Amino acid sequence: MQRTLKGPVGFVGTGLHSGRAVRMTVQPASAGYGIWFRRADLPGDALIAARWDQVVGTTLCTEIANGAGARVATIEHLMAALAGCGIQNALIEIDGPEVPILDGSSARFVQGFLKRGLREQQAEVMAIRVLEPVTVSQDGAKASLHPAEGLEIDFAIDFVDAAIGRQQKRLRMANGAFVRELADSRTFCRQADVERMQANGLARGGTMANAVVFDGDRVLSPGGLRHRDEPVRHKMLDALGDLALAGAPLLARYRGERAGHAMTNRLLRALFARPGAWELVTCGAGVAARLPGAGVGRADLAAVA
Structure with a gap:
């Protein structure tokens, strides 16, 4: 069955390439929602699908963007943690252009997800x-x-x-x-x-x-x-x-x-x-x-x- 988080998980850190401080919260989402990012610091259309055809940059990281120009970079460690924990549905709210690097791995994302707990949903994967x-x-x-x-x-x-x-x-x-x-x-x-x-x-x-x-x-x-x-x-x-x-x-x-x-x-x-x-x-x-x-x-x- 599909899975999401039991509740929101927050992270605070610095972007590896931008050097900017950033706050990010990974929110539970309904079955079939998939993985989406939302730039909380931007007005208008700030939702970006975490999908291969939204990738606009691959220089030392993976960056995605939507048609309105909202972008999020260095998503790969977070995406690996979501996939590695079997989370199919989540909304990632972030107030900057880059996911926090934390310790440079996926460990702290995984820790946050597993401590919060995962919820099984009534939909097949x-x-x-x-x-x-x-x-x-x-x-x-x-x-x-x-x-x-x-x-x-x-x-x-x-x-x-x-x-x-x-x-x-x-x-x-x-x-x-x-x-x-x-x-x-x-x-x-x-x-x-x-x-x-x-x-x-x-x-x-x-x-x-x-x-x-x-x-x-x-x-x-x-x-x-x-x-x-x-x-x-x-x-x-x-x-x-x-x-x-x-x-x-x-x-x-x-x-x-x-x-x-x-x-x-x-x-x-x-x-x-x-x-x-x-x-x-x-x-x-x-x-x-x-x-x-x-x-x-x-x-x-x-x-x-």
Whole structure:
């Protein structure tokens, strides 16, 4: 069955790229509502659908906008938390242009949702079943979707920095796997990129407290890594958040090789441009048990505490 929150969950923080303070409240929503953002600081049409065809920017984050020009950026960690907790319906009210970065992962979003509690709704979950492979590639990056019985993410990265190097991980996303394995993995960057990003007006809110910074064979962030392979885990987190913009859970195997926000959005656009490559299905109990977030509850909080 579909799920929403038992009550509102509030977050206060700073935007990673804008550096602006922001308040955000994730509100429960009725069955079939989906995920929507509302810019509480803007007049007029301020509702934005959290959907692949509303994506207008993919430079170091995912940004969505509506036809009236209302925009919200860096939505991927929040979208991953919603998908990973199996929340299909929510209204996100936010008073600025960027979701707060918090600690750079999805952990605090997941904590807030599970502490508030989830409410089952009297409507079956619809899912998007991938029927045939779809692939996009550019400049050595590649992303693809393949038929599968549930959502699986297989990701590989390769960096010259020895502290990162080549990492690969494959994970079935059912039975709380996101909460246990990926939710606390933080965004990361190379020290060589920090000044370049800030010179381009990005990462103004970035600190060692909300990002892991690498320099060659060193991890500069205090406390080091949460996981030996935290970078690839975070890339998988990002992928789940970007795939959640499909508008319904995917029954597919996602494979990413050096892929990022732009590649994953291109992949969704390629999928929906081929009507024969997918179908919308009603999830019975067996299929629903294989979706991200199935079976997640307060007992899983220990994984992200």
